Amino acid sequence: MRLLTLLVCLFLIVTGALAADPPPPNSQPGYQAIWFELGQKSEFGDKYSGGLGTYTAKHRPIAIHSAEAQKTFFVYGGAKDQKRYLLNMIGYYDHVTNALGVPVVVHDKQGVNDPHDNSSLSIDDDGRLWVFVSGRGRSRPGFIYRSEKPYDIHSLKQVFEGEFAYPQPLWLSGSGFLHCFTKYTKGRELYWNTSADGMTWAEDQKLAGMGGHYQNVEQQDGTVFMSFNYHPKGNVDKRTNLYFLKTLDGGATWKTVDGQAITPPLADPQCAALVRDYESEGRLVYLKDVQFDAVGNPIILVVTSAHHQPGPGGEPRIWEIVHWEGAQWNFHEVTRSTHNYDMGQLWVEGDTWRILGPTETGPQRWGTGGEVALWESMDSGKSWVKKKQLTENSEYNHSYVRRPLNAHPDFYALWADGNPDTFSPSKLYYTDRDATSVHEMPYWMPLDK
Numbered sequence: 329m330r331l332l333t334l335l336v337c338l339f340l341i342v343t344g345a346l347a348a349d350p351p352p353p354n355s356q357p358g359y360q361a362i363w364f365e366l367g368q369k370s371e372f373g374d375k376y377s378g379g380l381g382t383y384t385a386k387h388r389p390i391a392i393h394s395a396e397a398q399k400t401f402f403v404y405g406g407a408k409d410q411k412r413y414l415l416n417m418i419g420y421y422d423h424v425t426n427a428l429g430v431p432v433v434v435h436d437k438q439g440v441n442d443p444h445d446n447s448s449l450s451i452d453d454d455g456r457l458w459v460f461v462s463g464r465g466r467s468r469p470g471f472i473y474r475s476e477k478p479y480d481i482h483s484l485k486q487v488f489e490g491e492f493a494y495p496q497p498l499w500l501s502g503s504g505f506l507h508c509f510t511k512y513t514k515g516r517e518l519y520w521n522t523s524a525d526g527m528t529w530a531e532d533q534k535l536a537g538m539g540g541h542y543q544n545v546e547q548q549d550g551t552v553f554m555s556f557n558y559h560p561k562g563n564v565d566k567r568t569n570l571y572f573l574k575t576l577d578g579g580a581t582w583k584t585v586d587g588q589a590i591t592p593p594l595a596d597p598q599c600a601a602l603v604r605d606y607e608s609e610g611r612l613v614y615l616k617d618v619q620f621d622a623v624g625n626p627i628i629l630v631v632t633s634a635h636h637q638p639g640p641g642g643e644p645r646i647w648e649i650v651h652w653e654g655a656q657w658n659f660h661e662v663t664r665s666t667h668n669y670d671m672g673q674l675w676v677e678g679d680t681w682r683i684l685g686p687t688e689t690g691p692q693r694w695g696t697g698g699e700v701a702l703w704e705s706m707d708s709g710k711s712w713v714k715k716k717q718l719t720e721n722s723e724y725n726h727s728y729v730r731r732p733l734n735a736h737p738d739f740y741a742l743w744a745d746g747n748p749d750t751f752s753p754s755k756l757y758y759t760d761r762d763a764t765s766v767h768e769m770p771y772w773m774p775l776d777k
Contacts, residue, residue, distance in 0.1 A: 354433040354482075359769035361744045361754035362405040362414050362443050372639030372694040376669040379697075379746020379754030380443040381405045382728040385616055385671055386494035386510070386542050387448045387462060391732035391742060394451055397479040398423045400732050400739040401451070403459055405443040406431065410753060412441035416461050418449075418481045419769075421739040421758070428769060432481045434473055435461045450497040450505070455479050458526060460495035465512045470495060474526060487527055492519075496545040498552060506552060506579050508535075508545045515540030515562035517593075520579050534593040535573075535582065540564060544618045544628075551576050555618040555628045555650075558597055560607065565636040567614070568607040569597060570650060572626060585626060585652050603628070603650060603657050612636060616647075616685075617673040617731070625652045627709065629674045629683070631665070638667055638694045645670070647687065649709035662703060662712045663687050669696045673731040673741075681705040684741045684759075688717060690725035695748025697727030702763050716763050724752055737761035 361381025368375040381404040382390060391402035399420045406417035419431035437445055442464060450458040455478030463470035472488035475481070492509040493516075500506055504524040510516050517537040523529045540559030545552060554573045560566045573582045573590065583589050584600050594601060606613050617629040628650040635642040647662040665687045672685015683703040690698030700718040705711060719726055722745065729743040740761040746754035756769040 355430045355775050356406060356415070356417065356433060357775055358772040359404075359419065359428070359431055359756045360407045360410055360771055361746070361756050362407045362441070363412060363746050363751055363754045364441065364443050365748075370637040370639070372637070373749060374695075375636065375638065376667075376696045376748075378692075378695060378725055378727055378748035379744035379752075380728065381446075381744040381754055381756055382730045382742060383443045383446055384494065385544065385614075385728075386496070387446050388496045388545060389733040390447070390449055390730055392449055392451050393732050393734040393736040393739065394455070394479060395734070396455060399479065400736055401449060401457060401479075401481070402732065402742060403434070403447040403449045404744070404756060405446040406433070407754065408436075412751070413437075414440050414443065414445055416445070416447045416459065418447075418457070418459060418484070420481060423736060423738055426738065428773075429481070430773060430775060432484075434459045434484050435471055435486075440464075440468065444493070448495045448497055450499045452499050452526070453501055457481065457484065458497060458499075459484060460492075460497050460507070462495050463491060463493050465493070466491065470509075472526065488529070490529075494542070496543070498545060498547045500547065500550055500578055503550075503578055506547075506575075508543060508554065510541075510543075513537070515559055516564070517541065518543055518556060522579055533579075536571075536592070536594040538595055538597050542567065542615055544615045546618045546620070548620045548624070550578070551624065552579075553618050553620065553626045555603075555615060555626070557613045557615060560597075566612070568612055569605060570603040570613055570628065570630060571599075571601040572603050572628065572652075573601050574626070585657075604659070606632060610634070612668070614668050616671060619674045619676050621651065621676060621708065622678055625654060627651050627674060627676065627681075629672075631668060631670060633668045636668065642668060647672075647683070647685075649705075651709050653708070658710075660709050660711075662709075663714070665689075665698060666694060667696050667698070669727070670698060671728040673729060675731060675735065675740075679706060679708075681709055683712070684718075684731075684763075685729045686726050687714075688720075691722055692725050692748050695725050697725035697745070697748065700726050700729060700743065700766075718759060718763050718766050723747075726757070735761075
């Protein structure tokens with residue numbers, strides 16, 4: 329009888345009739361990223377389009393390395409059934425096994441196909457994962473999810489719904505969240521709020537409202553740096569100027585780079601926070617990153633341009649380092665590329681500064697992104713050398729190279745690809761610190777992995 333039972337079980341396993349353990353809830357069969365086009369087209373294509381799973385520059389951070397969990401967690405804009413249908417996804421890279429985990433759906437956008445609704449990520453002192461799902465305009469709300477278990481992507485539950493876009497949550501150890509975000513009030517205006525536990529939030533406070541803004545925020549040991557531009561009369565196609573603020577007390581007070589206190593909301597484009605009046609130079613400003621140098625001074629990475637439309641009319645498109653060295657802002661050119669939305673970021677490792685981004689012309693010349701290269705500076709950003717080209721002869725442009733918070737050498741940067749000229753599949757990639765190889769994340773993978 330026992331032999332018969334064993335034979336029957338063996339038959340069921342072989343034929344697949346006996347199910348294995350069910351896949352984790354909301355798992356997806358691989359890393360499939362969202363493709364998008366804005367629909368604002370001109371002679372040389374769309375204003376921006378292509379593989380935008382790691383979009384935008386104003387969703388920060390999207391990846392965090394946890395030494396405690398020995399994993400790098402990351403969020404991205406996924407695609408349901410390989411279609412233009414946004415799923416807010418989370419995945420991870422396991423530094424023990426050197427393998428990617430099966431990604432999980434955090435939030436189904438119910439037919440939205442726009443990666444402006446992508447997510448940002450945070451991890452609190454207890455190891456709980458927080459996913460901030462962006463809203464859009466004043467009609468699509470934002471959502472906050474928290475994991476019920478530390479470092480567990482499968483236990484994320486919604487804990488908040490409200491009005492915010494371009495979320496940039498900062499977990500300040502010992503005090504809680506400072507959340508910097510955007511509201512579509514009188515243009516895209518900058519706001520912040522705070523929470524000790526992520527569940528109950530203080531009232532939203534406006535930081536800047538000069539017609540509209542985009543921002544980048546970064547924190548180190550409780551000091552928060554913010555760089556932002558402004559949109560004259562609310563026109564995002566005329567984004568210009570560069571501004572900087574900092575807070576050392578979780579948003580209780582905001583100061584200029586030299587310590588001058590400001591009273592928010594800022595309303596004058598010629599305010600004390602102004603770093604450079606690019607508007608008077610006829611230059612547009614596209615924010616890419618903000619960082620700290622070895623002694624705690626701010627560094628800002630931007631691309632400046634002559635026109636908002638793609639094509640040669642926007643040239644020169646200059647990657648610029650803007651560095652405060654204690655008494656003044658200094659400006660240094662890194663390189664030039666072919667699109668306003670060529671997006672890379674800055675890694676500062678003592679005296680070594682590194683930029684990874686699609687600075688090289690790609691197969692779709694005037695489209696978003698290109699081929700990815702690694703640049704290095706050993707003199708505080710004054711001069712740059714292209715150390716290596718990571719991708720070449722690609723089928724599609726690579727775009728939106730992103731830096732994980734506390735980046736681990738084995739999972740140092742991630743990005744997506746896609747055809748900016750026409751709908752295509754979009755894959756995700758990562759590389760190591762030495763850029764020895766580019767790894768394509770599996771587009772398909774078994775759910776029981």
